[in-house]
Amino acid sequence: MFLLIDADNAFPLTPAGEPKLFDVCPHPTTTRITLPDGTVAARLERVRAAELVEYTGDARSHAGHPQVARAVALLRARERERFDPADGSPLTWDDAGAQAHGASGRPIFPRIDPSVIGVVQNADGSAILLGENARRPGYFTCIAGYVDVGETAEAAFAREVMEETGRRIHDVRYVCSQPWALSGALMLGFTARTSDVEPQSATDGELTRIIWASREDLAGLTLAREGTIARDLIARWARGDLAGGN
Structure with missing residues (x-):
């Protein structure tokens, strides 16, 4: 087949x-x-x-x-991934595409990059922070980014929220994950709280628009596509499944 x-x-x-x-x-x-x-x-x-x-x-x-x-x-x-990074020799992949070898015989595996994404709730949980990405305009989605070297996933999410929205977060909790084959990432989904209604620092410009959205607002917004972890996290919050935390 x-x-x-x-x-x-x-x-x-x-x-x-x-x-x-x-x-x-x-x-x-x-x-x-x-x-x-x-x-x-x-x-x-x-x-x-x-x-x-x-x-x-x-x-x-x-x-x-x-x-x-x-x-x-x-x-x-x-x-x-066509060449061995150690010696530059051509890679030969097995039929399953799960392992390759170059001239050295050292096994090479497909790269997986950890990334973080999540719902940031305001202090009372009545609204979430959503952004429109400058490179992918046209819809609102969750805050996301890649884990940096030496970071925990929780620290990476806090850093990304600060860099992209200027908000400090707390009560960071893991929710779910999703492989993202388009970029070779594994997306780790979180929820968190912030007491910062307004940004507390300059942002990196990755988001062209940042909004607070209530549950009532969601119906009038173009959101991340169905089937994505971003849409799933937003839907979980809308149902009240992410209401824990202080």
């Missing part, structure tokens, strides 16, 4: 919204990997998923789907 993924990381779906698998590969492909269940994930060459079927998904809409997340991440790693 084949899971066909195009250059934009889109793939055919069944009418039920599940990845559509093909008995044979109907079009030329480039990179291929074999998933644990025997399915072959293959990169379509010069063909878009939307040309094959009526329904398609992509790495954002199905970010938490285990088969999709693994397929997209390993295809990306195999296509991008």
